[in-house]
Amino acid sequence: MRRTARLLTGTALAVGAVGLVVTPAYGGDGGGELEVYPSSVVPGGQVRVNTAACGDGGSAAGDASAVGAGDFTLVPGSDEQDALGKFRVPPSAQPGTYEIVAACAEGGRRVTGDLVVTLTAPREQVHPRGSVKTGVGGALDGSDPVQTAAGVAALAVAAAGGTWLLHRRARGDGI
Structure with missing residues (x-):
């Protein structure tokens, strides 16, 4: 029992030590903090x-x-609080993903962001407006009140006739 406990404890410590060795360490000039708008462009x-x-009031040199x-x-x-910049993608740019880089003026911190160049412009989402013309109207869609009354009357007659037929059938009179 003690041998098993020592073996398990030793294994757990070894795995923990390996985890500490393999864990990546990130320094001060890591990338990925440059925001690109739009992220996809033609x-x-x-x-x-x-x-x-780059800190409050900081500036940077960008490289596209x-x-x-x-x-x-x-x-x-x-x-x-933010350093802002802009550039134009040349008309000769080929489709693909490109890394955009900026280096802060103070401290030289390097940040990066990705830009995707496509041949088609990203579409804005269009929401439908108005009604759908299906040929099936509603009672409250502003149609003729005479037609609405005729429809309601037809439904009432059908309901009354169906009820009368079911009542006759239940009594055994037949149709």
Whole structure:
């Protein structure tokens, strides 16, 4: 029993130690903190980028040469918390995913974001408006009141006739 307990304890400690060794450590210049709007664009489209990684009032040098747009500058925005910039994707850009990079002016922190170039413009979602013309109207859709009254009368006659036939059948009189 003690041997099994020691074996299990030793295995748990070894797995924990391996987990500590394998766990990745991220430094101060990690990427992925550059926001790209829109994230998908057609060649010739304008792209805005922003990051909060450069601190309050910070600026950055942007690099969109991967997509062929070259360098651009990120300057402090109106709220002084994010650095904002923009660039235009060249009309000759090929479809694909491109990494956009910015390096903060102070400290040199490097942040990245992805831009997808497509040949078709992303569509805005369109919501239908109005009514569907199916040929089946409703009683309250503004149709002729005479037709509505005739329909209600026809339904009443059908209901009364059906009730009378069922009553006769239940009595055994037949049809």
